[in-house]
Amino acid sequence: MTTEVLSSHQVNDFDYVIVGGGTAGCVIASRLSEYLPHKKILTIEAGPSDFNNDQVLKLKEWLSLLGGDLDYDYGTTEQPNGKAKVLGGCSSHNTLISFRPFEYDCQLWESLGCTGWGFKTMMRLIDNLRNQIQPVHPRHRNQICLDWIKSCSTALDIPIIRDFNEEIRETGSLQQGVGFFSVSYNPDDGHRSSASVAYIHPILRGKEKRPNLTILTSAMVNKINVSSSTVKSVDVTLKSGKKLTVAPKIETILCAGAVDTCRLMLLSGIGPERQLSDLDIPVVHNLPGVGENLLDHPESIIMWELNTAIPSQTTMDSDAGIFLRREIKDAAVSISDPFLNPKKLPDGTIADIMMHCYQIPFSLNTARLGYDTPLHAFCMTPNIPRPRSRGRIYLTSKDSSVKPALDFRYFTDPEGYDTATIVAGLKVAREIAKEAPFKNWLKREVAPGPEIQTDEELSEYGRRVAHTVYHPAGTTKMGAKDDEWAVVDHELRVRGLKNVRIADAGVFPTMTTINPMLTVLAIGEKAAEMIAADAGWRGDTRARL
C-alpha cells in the first residue's frame, strides 16, 4: 500500500531507497521488490498516488493535467509547464506514445562509453516491459487521421507503416513512413498503461504480494547526505511537515527525473564547484557535468482551421505521425560537436524529421504569438529527432524553493542543423495539405499563414513558435571514465560517490531519435537487474547480456 506516514523508528529499516516514484522509479520499485524478496525497499514520491484517480488514469485527459496541481510548473521563457508530480511521474501525465529506440541511438550510446546498452539488450529489456503497448486501436482511428495518413503517403511517396515498433525491432530503425502511433494504454477503458499502472497497481490491488515494498507518497526528498564519499542518507519532508532522515543499508537510487535529480544533487552540494560556490552552497563533491547536456526534442507547429468538426473517436488527439529523411546518406559523420558523435558513426538514411499530428487546436504556442484559435483545427508539429543544440539546468539560488533555470538553448547549434530541420518540416507539411483526401478537410492555414513563405520567414516563425515536446533528458549523463562531463558510469553509479546510482531520463548521453519513455522504462528494468545482481540475484541470466 502507499502511505503518507513514516515513523522515526522506521528510518533505518530499509535496504534501498528510491527517490522518485516516476517512470523509471516505479519499474525499479516493482522489480527490485520482486527480485530481492528479503530486502526492504522504500520509494519516496513527492506527489500523491494515482490509484483510482480517473483524472490521471484517463489518457484523453492528458492536456488538462498541464499546469494543474500535479505539475511542477517548471518554466522557461517559452514553455510554462510539463513535469508531473504524481505516482507514475511523467508516464501518468504524458501522451504515452511508445517507441523503441533505434539501433543507431544505442550504437551512439555505446560509442560514448555506455557499455552494455546495445540494441540487442535494449530490445530484450523492452520485450520484458509490463506496459500494454499497441498501435492505436482501429475503433479509435478517426477519418481525418486516416485521410491524413493516406495523403502523406501519396504526396511524399512513402509507405504506410502498420506497426512502427515492429519495424524498428526488425530493421533497427525507421526510414521514411507514416502511420498510427503505438500507445501504452488499454483501448477498452481508455486508461493509461503508465509505469504505475503496469508495475505498481497490481501490488496496490493485492494481486501481487510485496510486503517488502513501501511507497511513501506526498513526501519530498530535500537533501542527499554524503560522508566519506559515500551517500549515507536522504532528508525527507512528509506531507504532515515532519522531517526525517532515512538511511538505507545498501544503496540510494535517484529517479527524480532529468530536472529534479540534478536539482536535488546541486542543492546537496554535488555538482560543478564554481556554480555551487557562487551560490554559497558547500561543495560536497565536485561533478562538473551535473545539469549540463540538457537535451530535448524541440518542435514547431503549423495549424489549419477545418471545414467541419473532427470525428470524436481518438486515443489522445495525437494519434499518428510521420518520419522523413532530409539529409544526404551518412551526414552524421560530419557533426562537429564532440558530445554528439565523436566516433563519427554513419547514420545511413534513418529518419531525421518527425511530425506528430494533433486533431485539436494545440494552440498554446501559436496563441502566444497572437494567432487566433479556431474551434476545429488540425496541427502538424515538425520536430528534430536528433537535435544538435544542447542546453543546461542550473540553480540561481541556494533557496530550495526557487525553481532551477532551464535554459534549453534551442536552435543554437553552429551548423544551423536544427533550424533547417524545422524549416524542411514546415514545407513538407504544406505539401501534405495540398493532397486529397486530407486537403478537403481544410478551410485555411491559421499559423504561420500563407503570407509566410520564404525559408527565412519560415525559419523565424518556426523558431519563435517552437516549444518543448516535454522530453528533457541528459542532465546527469552516462559516459566513459575519461569523459569529465559524465555523471554516471555504464552501471549508473555516480562518479566518485559510493552507494548511489541514477536511473531516469537524465542519464541519456544523447537524445533518442524517438519519444523517450520506453527507453526510460528500459533504464528502470536494467537498473533493477544490475542492482539485484549486485545483491546476489541470479534469477535471470539474460541480465548479463
Ligand SMILES: Cc1cc2nc3c(=O)[nH]c(=O)nc-3n(C[C@H](O)[C@H](O)[C@H](O)COP(=O)(O)OP(=O)(O)OC[C@H]3O[C@@H](n4cnc5c(N)ncnc54)[C@H](O)[C@@H]3O)c2cc1C
Ligand atoms: C506532457 C508530457 C508528454 C509526454 N509525452 C510523451 C510521449 O507521448 N511519449 C514518450 O515517449 N515520452 C513522453 N514524454 C516524456 C516522458 O514521459 C519522460 O521522458 C519520462 O516519463 C521521464 O521519466 P523519468 O523517470 O525520468 O522521470 P519522471 O517520470 O518525471 O519521474 C520523476 C518522479 O520523481 C518525483 N520527484 C521529483 N523530485 C522529487 C523529490 N525531491 N522527492 C521525491 N520525489 C521527487 C516526481 O514527482 C516524479 O514522480 C512526455 C512528457 C510530458 C511531461
